[in-house]
Amino acid sequence: MVKVTINGIEVEAKDGSSILDAARLAAVHIPTLCKHPDVDPSAGCGLCIVKVGGRIMRSCCTPVSDGMQIVTEDEELQQIRKTVLKLILSNHPNDCLNCSRSGSCELQDMTAQMGIDQNEIIKMLSQEPKDDTTKAIVLDPSKCIVCGRCVNICQNVQNVWALSYLNRGFVTKVTGANDTKLGDSPCIKCGQCAAHCPVGAITDYDNTDKVFELLANKDYITVVQIAPAVRVALGEEFGFDFGSNLTGKIYAALRRLGFSKVFDTNFGADLTIIEEASEFVKRFTQNDHLPMFTSCCPAWVDYLEKYYPENIPNLSSCKSPHEMVGAMAKTYWAEKAGVDSSKVKVVSVMPCTAKKWEISRDETMSSSGYQDVDEVITTRELAKMIKRAGIDFKNLKEEEADNPLGEYSGAATIFGVTGGVMTAALRTAYFYITGEELGAFNFEAIEGLEAVKVAEIDIKGTKVRIAVVNGVGNVEPVMEQINQAILNGLELPYHFVEVMACPGGCIAGGGQPRVMGQRFEKPWGINDEIRKLRSCGLNCEDACAQNRLSHKNESIQKLYENYLGKPGDEKAHHLLHTKYTKRALYK
Amino acid sequence: MSEETSQACQVADKWRKKRGSLIMALHEIQGIKGYVEFKDAMDLSERMNIPLARIYEVLTFYNFFKLVAPGKAVISVCTGTACYLKGNDKVLDKFKSELKIKEGESTADGLFHLQCVRCVGCCGLAPVCVVNGKTYGRMTPEQVPAILDEWREAFKEN
Numbered sequence: 001m002v003k004v005t006i007n008g009i010e011v012e013a014k015d016g017s018s019i020l021d022a023a024r025l026a027a028v029h030i031p032t033l034c035k036h037p038d039v040d041p042s043a044g045c046g047l048c049i050v051k052v053g054g055r056i057m058r059s060c061c062t063p064v065s066d067g068m069q070i071v072t073e074d075e076e077l078q079q080i081r082k083t084v085l086k087l088i089l090s091n092h093p094n095d096c097l098n099c100s101r102s103g104s105c106e107l108q109d110m111t112a113q114m115g116i117d118q119n120e121i122i123k124m125l126s127q128e129p130k131d132d133t134t135k136a137i138v139l140d141p142s143k144c145i146v147c148g149r150c151v152n153i154c155q156n157v158q159n160v161w162a163l164s165y166l167n168r169g170f171v172t173k174v175t176g177a178n179d180t181k182l183g184d185s186p187c188i189k190c191g192q193c194a195a196h197c198p199v200g201a202i203t204d205y206d207n208t209d210k211v212f213e214l215l216a217n218k219d220y221i222t223v224v225q226i227a228p229a230v231r232v233a234l235g236e237e238f239g240f241d242f243g244s245n246l247t248g249k250i251y252a253a254l255r256r257l258g259f260s261k262v263f264d265t266n267f268g269a270d271l272t273i274i275e276e277a278s279e280f281v282k283r284f285t286q287n288d289h290l291p292m293f294t295s296c297c298p299a300w301v302d303y304l305e306k307y308y309p310e311n312i313p314n315l316s317s318c319k320s321p322h323e324m325v326g327a328m329a330k331t332y333w334a335e336k337a338g339v340d341s342s343k344v345k346v347v348s349v350m351p352c353t354a355k356k357w358e359i360s361r362d363e364t365m366s367s368s369g370y371q372d373v374d375e376v377i378t379t380r381e382l383a384k385m386i387k388r389a390g391i392d393f394k395n396l397k398e399e400e401a402d403n404p405l406g407e408y409s410g411a412a413t414i415f416g417v418t419g420g421v422m423t424a425a426l427r428t429a430y431f432y433i434t435g436e437e438l439g440a441f442n443f444e445a446i447e448g449l450e451a452v453k454v455a456e457i458d459i460k461g462t463k464v465r466i467a468v469v470n471g472v473g474n475v476e477p478v479m480e481q482i483n484q485a486i487l488n489g490l491e492l493p494y495h496f497v498e499v500m501a502c503p504g505g506c507i508a509g510g511g512q513p514r515v516m517g518q519r520f521e522k523p524w525g526i527n528d529e530i531r532k533l534r535s536c537g538l539n540c541e542d543a544c545a546q547n548r549l550s551h552k553n554e555s556i557q558k559l560y561e562n563y564l565g566k567p568g569d570e571k572a573h574h575l576l577h578t579k580y581t582k583r584a585l586y587k
Numbered sequence: 588m589s590e591e592t593s594q595a596c597q598v599a600d601k602w603r604k605k606r607g608s609l610i611m612a613l614h615e616i617q618g619i620k621g622y623v624e625f626k627d628a629m630d631l632s633e634r635m636n637i638p639l640a641r642i643y644e645v646l647t648f649y650n651f652f653k654l655v656a657p658g659k660a661v662i663s664v665c666t667g668t669a670c671y672l673k674g675n676d677k678v679l680d681k682f683k684s685e686l687k688i689k690e691g692e693s694t695a696d697g698l699f700h701l702q703c704v705r706c707v708g709c710c711g712l713a714p715v716c717v718v719n720g721k722t723y724g725r726m727t728p729e730q731v732p733a734i735l736d737e738w739r740e741a742f743k744e745n
Contacts (some may be wrong), residue, residue, distance in 0.1 A: 155640070164640035167647045177639040178625060178654075185640075586629070586639065 014360050019070055020048055020224030024475040030072050031081065031110055033088070033198050034147035035060040037527040038157060038503070044148045046084045047110070049077055056080070080112055087549035088145050090121040092199070099143070100384075101200035107145060108199075128173060133183025135205050136356040137194050137510070139463065141173050144201040150174060150193035157503070160303065162187035174201075177586070184587035186306055190299035190472065190501045191353030191378075195525050204511060205356055208381045208388075214345050214374065215258040221347040223261040223333075224254050225325045225405070228269060229351040229416030229506035230379045232537030236513040237383035243533035245541055248398025253386050254349075255399060263329065264401045265348065268321030269415040269424070271328070271559070272296060273550035274574050276318045276421075277428040278567035282531035284464070284495055289313040290314040291467075291482060291494045294421050296320040298358035299501035300547015301580065303472050308479055309582035321415065322348040322355065323365060325405055326372030327575045332563045333405055343377040345374045349382045351416070351509035353544045354501070364578040379510025405557040408547030410441075418470035419446040419453060422498040426457060426466070428551045433463035434460050441548050447539075449504055449531055452478060454494070467494045471503035504531035594619050595627035599634030609637055609645055613652060622653035629682035650691075657700035658693040660738040663717040667706035674727075679703065681728035685735060698742060699735070 003014045004019075006026040010135050013022035018041065023030050034044035041060035048059045051071040059072070071077070071392045089111065096102045128141035146165075151174055154163040162185040166175050176185035196204040214222045226247075235244040247264075254262045276294070283292050295301055295316040304311055319327070326346045334341045348355060359365055359373040366372060377385070386393050400406070409426055414420030423443055430438045445455035446466065451474040481493050502509050504526075512534075514525035542548060550556065564572045602608040612631055616623050623646060632639040632711045646652045664670075664679045679690065682701055686694050693700040707717055712724030718738060723730070 155638070161638035161640045164638075164644050165648075166643060177643040178628070186638075 002064050002066040002068075004064045004066070004070060004526065006070045007072055013064045016063050019050055019052070019057070019062050019064055019068075021117070023059065024062045024073055025051075028072050030059050032060055033106055033110065033145060034149060036149050036196055036525075038196065039149055039152040040156070042148045042152060044146070045088070049080060051077065078114075082116060085110065085114055085116060086119050086121050089116070089119050091124045091126065092145060093125055093142055095200075099200040100203050100206070101514075103198060106198035112493045118539050124170075126173070131181050131183075132205055133181040134187055134189050134357065135183070136189035136353040137182070137187075137191050138203050138205050139174070139182060139193075140201050140203070141175070144174050144501070145199055146172050147172060147198055148174075149196045150202055152231070153192045153196050156479040157471065157473050158188075158190060158192055158228050158501070159476060160186055160188055160190070163193060165445050180586060186585040188262045188299040188302040188306070188472070188501060189354035189510075191355045192468055192502060193510075194353060195502075195508070195514065204353060204378050204381055206381060207375050207377050208385050211347050211375050211377055211381075211514030214347065217345060220345045221260045221339055221343050222258070222347060223263055224257075224259040224328055224347045224349065225263040225265045225268070225322055225329075226250055226254070226349045226382075227265045227351055227416065227506060228413045228420075228538060229509060229512070229534065229543075230349050230382070232414075232416070232507060232534045233351060233379050234383060237380070237387075238517050240535075241348050242392075242530050243535075243537035245537045248400070248542075249393060249396045250382075251401055252396040252399040253382075253391050253393055256391050257385060257542065258582055261329075261333075261405075262399075263405035264348075264408055265322045265325055266412035266415070266517065267405045267484075267553070267555065268323070268325035268328070269296075269412035270407075270550035270553040270556050271324045271357050271411055271576065272318055272415075272421075273411060273428050274319045274556060274560070274567050275324075275433055275572065276316050277414070277425045277550075279316055279318060280425060281429055281432045281495055290492055291314050291497050294425075294498045295342065295578075296415065296421060297354075297500050297502075297506075298352070298361070299354035300355070300472055300475075300499045302361075302583070303352065303475075303501065305580055305583040306585055308483075311479070311483070312580045312582065315580055317573075317579065319364070319576055319578045320355075320358065321412075322350065322376075323358070323372055323578075324576050326359075327367050328405055328559070329552060330368035330372060331372055331575060332559060335563075336404075341368060342370060344370075346372065348373050348376045349379065350376050351379050351506045352376075352502075353378060353510040355511075361580065362579070375390070379509075380511060380513055383513065386456070397412055404555040404558065407553055409550050409553050410548035411550045412553075413538050413541045413545070416506040416538050418449065418500050419443075419468045419498065420505065420538070422446055422466055422468050422496065423499075424550055425496070426464075426515070429464075430459055431549070436460075437549070441542075446498075449502075449528055464496060465492070465494045466496045466498075468498045470500045470505055472499065472501040475499055497542075503520045504528075504535065507531060507534035593626075593630055595630035596634055599631045601736060603635045609635065609642065610649075613646065615643075617652060619672040620656075622656050624654070624656075653744075655693070656697070658698050659742060660718050661700045663701065663702055663704045663707065664690075665705070665707050665713070665715045665717075666703045667710070667712040670706075670714040675716075677728050678714055678716060678726045678731065681731040686730055698739065 009026040011025045030048050032048040043058045043061045050059045106161045131139040151163045154235045231247040235246045251262045293315045330341045330344050355374045405573035446468045453468040508526050508531045602612040628642045714726045716723045
């Protein structure tokens with residue numbers, strides 16, 4: 001620890017921490033547009049300047065040292081910051097009224113805070129067109145302030161390398177290699193760039209209008225489902241604290257929006273577990289293409305297809321939960337309800353931008369004879385729809401989901417948190433192997449936000465080695481370890497591996513709200529504290545659930561009895577499983 | 588497999604074991620063929636295990652690197668201090684209007700590439716232009732058409 005003085009206040013800061021971070025200990029906020037808790041400092045924006053012993057330094061990349069005398073605010077610093085901000089604003093359009101980030105934009109917030117009510121610097125705006133080729137995220141270079149957060153996240157955190165800088169100086173732009181469109185690049189649509197963009201330069205591929213059109217068309221029976229992570233994040237858009245579980249209110253809001261039936265992706269999560277745990281038990285006992293990787297994260301699937309095509313046989317063939325619900329809605333439910341499948345439209349509300357890509361990734365996504373899921377909107381887009389429809393979300397009475405595709409166990413709801421899928425699968429796999437239920441429901445070693453978590457689970461004498469990876473950028477060493485063992489015929493380090501592309505899992509997905517709240521006054525989008533609070537929201541629901549086991553979900557049991565037969569049987573396989581293809585990094 | 592023997596692959600294999608050698612490899616490719624095209628960058632990316640995005644960050648950061656084939660005659664107009672003060676900006680304008688291209692571009696017939704350089708080391712001859720290694724000193728805009736014709740003739744003979 002070192003002692004520093006910030007604006008006359010003495011604080012003790014950790015050795016090596018930056019002045020920017022140390023200032024927070026003294027309740028001092030230094031402005032920045034490029035530094036984010038999830039990335040290393042890049043000294044990009046130049047707004048975080050402070051005076052150290054009279055010299056002006058960038059606080060994001062200057063470590064504290066003992067006895068430092070730091071001044072964060074004086075007239076000169078404010079003037080310089082204003083000039084820097086005006087220069088940034090001089091090539092940023094004044095489009096706030098039409099911008100989806102209005103109200104949660106860091107640049108807008110800072111401009112207001114610094115009292116810049118006019119800008120004498122001549123506007124020089126980029127004429128670059130938008131890139132919406134991924135149909136999942138939209139990159140608008142005209143709004144980009146080249147802070148570099150997205151590039152940092154894409155390259156150094158996610159290890160995807162779709163985004164990069166092109167050219168230098170004034171004409172620098174953020175794009176794919178050689179100006180490749182993102183749809184033709186290694187982009188896996190995880191949306192972490194959008195989750196970290198301080199402005200409206202990277203946003204959702206907006207489907208809200210299409211969903212309103214579906215709802216307005218009375219020929220259709222439009223049904224909806226919400227992913228686990230949506231329920232503990234949507235509230236942030238309406239003034240609820242981080243991690244508040246608002247499942248009942250969300251169901252109510254969806255009914256008011258006009259959806260004919262309100263289903264829950266958690267039902268699909270339980271269904272996934274039945275299929276995936278059966279698949280794992282079979283593959284484990286037959287030593288068939290181990291380790292098995294989870295397949296519910298479409299960004300991870302895309303990543304593996306691009307970067308590790310040799311491991312395609314290791315992926316579970318199970319579809320992701322919302323795809324399973326889509327297929328069931330258009331077959332099982334449509335039959336039961338006596339409606340024409342062609343008239344059923346399925347909308348998924350997801351914390352994820354990659355899900356927008358997933359619904360048409362190949363022909364197995366149309367197993368019902370129609371595309372199983374018609375539209376995907378993110379949590380942010382649902383918030384927009386609720387606001388646009390004039391629904392007073394805060395004061396809604398809680399409602400229940402529609403059955404049979406609405407019942408779910410505690411095991412399903414934790415799909416939204418890193419380690420959750422593995423925990424849920426092990427609970428059911430344990431039962432399948434031993435015929436008995438687990439005593440304790442949780443596996444402590446795979447809880448929490450650590451990048452790679454490993455454990456050895458004893459299933460009545462059978463040792464199952466598992467790994468849980470969150471943040472696809474952390475998967476490389478695990479893959480190397482696995483592929484070395486496979487190549488050299490050595491004992492496998494793991495039998496079962498869960499991977500979630502976004503750090504923390506779906507609760508911190510690329511489609512989650514980026515808002516200010518009481519705890520965090522700045523719209524920084526996501527950080528580990530928010531990740532923990534949202535995780536807690538889901539873990540608490542599991543802990544309090546009457547049923548915490550997917551195989552005890554009665555609606556699922558009936559589905560197999562009356563419709564699917566046995567897990568992995570022909571019908572189940574056709575409707576609930578998919579296949580994978582090697583994909584080139586560049587088209 | 589023709590890729591196996593591509594020049595870019597050979598260059599990549601030479602440099603792959605040395606850390607931080609991307610710029611050297613790119614220099615070498617440009618030295619061989621005059622520019623670095625998409626396929627070369629892809630070959631380097633695969634062979635040297637460097638993301639393509641990083642390669643293009645480097646290629647577009649340094650204006651030394653060319654991404655498209657330059658014209659056969661590379662006209663370098665010095666815009667260093669001495670040459671600039673002696674009026675090479677007007678010589679540059681004359682090249683632009685004669686060739687109907689901007690600096691950094693090549694003519695459609697593939698004959699000429701126009702670029703600016705900072706000092707070629709003979710300020711005593713300012714203003715100076717260099718075409719494929721041949722130096723032209725004490726330039727005036729009026730000399731430009733003759734120089735272009737000289738090189739057109741030279742390529743015709745070949």
